[in-house]
Amino acid sequence: MAKNIMIQGTMSNAGKSLLTAGLLRVFAQDGYRVAPFKSQNMALNSYITAEGLEMGRAQVVQAEAAGIEPSVRMNPILLKPVSDVGSQVIVCGEVRGNMPAAEYFRYKQKLVPVIMEAYRELEKDRDIIVIEGAGSPAEINLKTHDIVNMGLAKMVDAPVLLAGDIDRGGVFAQLYGTVELLEPQERERVKGLIINKFRGDRGILEPGIAMLEEKCRLPVVGVMPWISVDIEDEDSLTERFYRKGTAGExxxxxxxxxxxxxxxxxxxxxxxxxxxxxxxxxxxxxxxxxxxxxxxxxxxxxxxxxxxxxxxxxxxxxxxxxxxxxxxxxxxxxxxxxxxxxxxxxxxxxxxxxxxxxxxxxxxxxxxxxxxxxxxxxxxxxxxxxxxxxxxxxxxxxxxxxxxxxxxxxxxxxxxxxxxxxxxxxxxxxxxxxxxxxxxxxxxxxxxxxxxxxxxxxxxxxxxxxxxxxxxxxxxxxxxxxLSFEDSRHMDIEEYKRRQYDQLADAVRENLNINEIYRMVGI
Missing domain, CATH: 3.40.50.880 (Class I glutamine amidotransferase (GATase) domain)
Known part of the structure; x- marks a missing residue:
């Protein structure tokens, strides 16, 4: 049975995907056999595995960070929005059809055996599985029959790290409010907090961190800075669309x-x-x-x-x-x-x-x-x-x-x-x-x-x-x-990705308490 740890966030785009990839890279560098897992992903960026099955690209990126071949077991449910109120439902890489949101909300509980089978198969040859949640665990209107946040954490008995996005402001309220909205048994699963996407002098944060730890009765296991690594992000929330780089030739x-x-x-x-x-x-x-x-x-x-x-x-x-x-x-x-x-x-x-x-x-x-x-x-x-x-x-x-x-x-x-x-x-x-x-x-x-x-x-x-x-x-x-174009302008894409994943791992080691996270994992 593999050990595990789960990254949840206070909101969408809190940085869960990147933190998951970073931890996977660190664990893999340390010699552990690792794999990502996200029970349900909503994305339009997808990928076809060697078996001809479809999965979300976020877990493909995390598999690359872990140095392993992507598998639909890492993302058994993929929702591809086809309208504001409906999605194409893909289960274990195969299309089940289009469903309105309300219909899928009623249907998803039937997918629990599928999720657990994928997870059990994945953990057979892994030492550590790093699980990514979706959105926020405190979305109380969606908590019934949850299969992707605390519901999943309970099913696989995973400790949880909760990440908040300081770049958007209000990170202390995000983290404290999320913890307070959890049920007592859910709160027990949260083992630590992460402040993500920080720009500036960490010393200025220290009084707020001390108060947050006191109020939540949880340790802040790290403050991740805003890091300039070029790694694929969630498609619906990407900042690539808004970047204004310098004009090129x-x-x-x-x-x-x-x-x-x-x-x-x-x-x-x-x-x-x-x-x-x-x-x-x-x-x-x-x-x-x-x-x-x-x-x-x-x-x-x-x-x-x-x-x-x-x-x-x-x-x-x-x-x-x-x-x-x-x-x-x-x-x-x-x-x-x-x-x-x-x-x-x-x-x-x-x-x-x-x-x-x-x-x-x-x-x-x-x-x-x-x-x-x-x-x-x-x-x-x-x-x-x-x-x-x-x-x-x-x-x-x-x-x-x-x-x-x-x-x-x-x-x-x-x-x-x-x-x-x-x-x-x-x-x-x-x-x-x-x-x-x-x-x-x-x-x-x-x-x-x-x-x-x-x-x-x-x-x-x-x-x-x-x-x-x-x-x-x-x-x-x-x-x-x-103009002339020399091949040296275009870096080998595989080598480029390796460098980015290693830079991410370096930042995770430097800014998170890895020893404490290993203790939470049980290693």
Missing amino acids: VKAAVIRLPHISNFTDFNPLETVEGLEVVYVSSVKELGEPDLILLPGTKNTMGDLRWLRQSGLETAVLKCAAKGVPVFGICGGYQMLGESLCDPCGVEYGGQMQGMGLLPVQTVFEEQKVRTRVHGTVSGLTGFYQGLSGSSFTGYEIHMGTSRTIGAAASGTGGSGSDKCGREFGQVSDFSRIRLAVSGSGAGPVKADGCVCRNAAGTYVHGIFENNEFTNRFLRLIYRRKG
Whole structure:
């Protein structure tokens, strides 16, 4: 049986995910076999495991910090919002369907056996499991049949560290108020408090810390400073959308769609020296970019309608007409096509005209595509010709099938076009390739995406995490502006992540009482 500890917060964005990742990194550095666990995550940023199952990216990041392969056992329930009052419910990596919030609230208690089975399987080969809560344990309207905060802590008998966000102000009231609103048996589980995201002289805090410890009868196990580490954060609360960095030689504009998902696809570009990556939601913010990126979305048709109403579609088309490269991933790729058809009512039903930059038709289907892929870009001409020959790995998560107009009816992408469409690359399904290794043949190959003049699209998430592909891509963008691009500007993404996780672990060791936390864990 693994030992455990749980990080809960006084509110959303109190820093639970980052603290969890930091503790996992510290424990792993100290030689322990560790794993993250979050029973229920609500996020639009998701990931496909090696088994072809879907989970939240926050636990993927924590698995990376722990140095292990992500597994849906780390996040057995994922809720992907499809509206203000409803979500797609994913259980153990498989879609269970869409549910209004009230229906899910009644249904979730049935998922307790699923949660416990995932946890028990996970702890079989682990020494320590670091568990992340959600929101606040003092949301008294949601405490009935809780499965993610104190309810889960009770189920797995976990000690709790409670974190508060001082950057938003009122951290003492946050922590004291949360503790006071807990039931006596819940309060007993809280073993320590953490003040998170502090900027300034810690000495100024000491009188407040002393009073907080006296009133709560709990130790403050550390004050975590605001640290500049580049690690993925919760998608709905990310500050990336609001960052105003210094202007670079080249400006890449990511369209900030209302239901944007997997915007982490563009994180690797933010590591490039001289490349300014901005998230825009208005024509004024778009300005005159050197590259336009259309991200994934949980609601392609609805977000395309917003793009149209906001004037951004017209602005993007004007940029494209001037030769500005436009690149779409997943839902962004679907928008760039000629039409979107939803005969089964997966999104809004009916049919919509696309942006018309790619000769592609998308039909939404009830079956979700979930797969890991790898392949090689081939057969491109024109602006994107320099990408031909680059290899890549990634994953697909989408509800639609896209075919180039005039292509064969079978397969994603197709093999021909009656316009200027060309397949983006030859993609091999990872799971099928793996099966083919022990059998015969090289495995089935399909075409993915489409390229037409300066517009391109693909279903492959994570494509910019491939160094060869990204360096070639950036050379094209820089060359168009009359600039040269050296590969040294773009750091190896895996090495970059390792450095960030190690910096986080250093900060955790320096600012939290690790010996006291080990005592709480029982080690």
